[in-house]
Amino acid sequence: MKGTVRFGVSLPGELLEHFDQLIARKGYKTRSEAIRDLIREHLVAHEWEEDRETVGTVTLVYDHELRELTQVLTRLQHLYHPAIISSLHVHLDEHNCLEVLVIRDRARRIREIADRLTSVRGVKYGALTMATSGQGLY
Numbered sequence: 001m002k003g004t005v006r007f008g009v010s011l012p013g014e015l016l017e018h019f020d021q022l023i024a025r026k027g028y029k030t031r032s033e034a035i036r037d038l039i040r041e042h043l044v045a046h047e048w049e050e051d052r053e054t055v056g057t058v059t060l061v062y063d064h065e066l067r068e069l070t071q072v073l074t075r076l077q078h079l080y081h082p083a084i085i086s087s088l089h090v091h092l093d094e095h096n097c098l099e100v101l102v103i104r105d106r107a108r109r110i111r112e113i114a115d116r117l118t119s120v121r122g123v124k125y126g127a128l129t130m131a132t133s134g135q136g137l138y
């Protein structure tokens with residue numbers, strides 16, 4: 001199907017009220033915009049379930065003064081080159097750093113890389129955010 005297609009959805013009144021409150025708080029102008037984003041979110045999750053080539057980000061917070069931690073994280077990032085396509089390093093204060101890594105590979109491999117990085121001793125916080133290359137989403 002090409003172009004915009006209209007379709008009807010039946011929902012219990014209370015569910016629709018809660019949905020309308022949520023999308024208003026998030027700033028959606030229409031229900032259609034919110035529903036499109038929900039559909040895309042599920043398509044991205046399916047992309048990850050099928051172990052397709054995709055993109056994700058890994059966020060790390062750590063104390064850079066902890067013995068050898070910075071070297072271990074750098075060594076791991078070099079080990080997974082070229083899957084790690086970009087990184088951002090921010091000094092949060094005199095001890096703590098935030099690092100965000102952009103990783104492009106198959107979903108399973110991105111999870112493997114994220115697990116290796118977030119489980120390094122001394123990482124205070126680590127999280128994988130599943131994203132998408134955008135191919136196949138409209």
